[in-house]
Amino acid sequence: MRKSLLTTGIAAVTVLTLAGCSGSSPEGDAGEATEWPSSITLSLVPSVEGEDLAQALDPLTAYLSENLDIDVEGVVASDYAATVEALGTDQAQVIITDAGSLYNAIERYDAELILRDVRFGATSYAAVAYTNNPDKYCEDEPVMSTYAASDIELSSCNGIEEADAESTGSGPAAVDALGKITDGTKVALQAATSPAGYQYPVVAMREQGVDTDAGITQVPVEGNNNAVLAVYNGDAEVSFGYWDARTTVTEEAPDIAEKVVAFSYTEMIPNGGVAVTSSLPDDLAVELTQLLDDYADSSEEAASVMFDLVGLSDWTSETAEDEITRYGEILAEFAG
Structure with missing residues (x-):
């Protein structure tokens, strides 16, 4: 056939x-x-x-x-x-x-x-929700797992990855944590044509009751690296990018795993x-x-x-x- x-x-x-x-x-x-x-x-x-x-x-x-x-x-x-x-x-x-x-x-x-x-x-990938405020978005202490493609250890919470294991990036996972995004929160979003930086995250937030138009403060960014850096530099509390965009900024931000925690994965993007x-x-x-x-x-x-x-x-x-x-x-x- x-x-x-x-x-x-x-x-x-x-x-x-x-x-x-x-x-x-x-x-x-x-x-x-x-x-x-x-x-x-x-x-x-x-x-x-x-x-x-x-x-x-x-x-x-x-x-x-x-x-x-x-x-x-x-x-x-x-x-x-x-x-x-x-x-x-x-x-x-x-x-x-x-x-x-x-x-x-x-x-x-x-x-x-x-x-x-x-x-x-892999034939698909998740969009990752990143934050610099794990006390707000994490139900547990962040753990470290290894991104095998570049052998880099990165942090996550809410059980989306196992501690001291190879990360999988499998979504959806801990999507309900997106419901903790409160009115006025600064959220870095990429262009509206970006599946991982805008489309899938916006759909996921809306499904958790977040008003993505008037309820959050959108911080426009260009590219997955800048989405990660927006959280790293404190310009936004939450951002989204492909799994795992943190690997693109490790040279300029060697402490990225400490300052930027992954707390949710959207459904998989083909x-x-x-x-x-x-x-x-x-x-x-x-x-x-x-x-x-x-x-x-x-x-x-x-x-x-x-x-x-x-x-x-x-x-x-x-x-x-x-x-x-x-x-x-x-x-x-x-x-x-």
């Missing part, structure tokens, strides 16, 4: 196009040849820019072209939303994009989600992934899915390309499409 690929349009995109004349594929399940296109285009949002892009894409497109025995072309779109429109207008048959765009591609154009992005072993147009032949979609799923392990160069090109360590066919659907519901709360 064919498996399925992801925003609202706030970042840069690259497109690899599936297009062109038809050719003959290997025999399908029914023993009859299935017509494949002679070329396809893939659209994605790269982490590299400018003249480095073509060189960065070459190993991936060459790998796919050789193994599929059709031409695979990679092109750059202006932002994540452009990947969705490229798929909708058949300028691209495959998109590598963020969770919101995956949702829009599925809803608008009946795209199929075939893979999810894996970053540091990574992006890969989607394909519904008109792609089923057997081609299956082969493409398997090749991309295997790509990061195919060579050291491939693993490097994955990380340098789109900041991933792997793809997985365990798509957890319900997380993408939930993200669409969150986005709907901020539409317009």
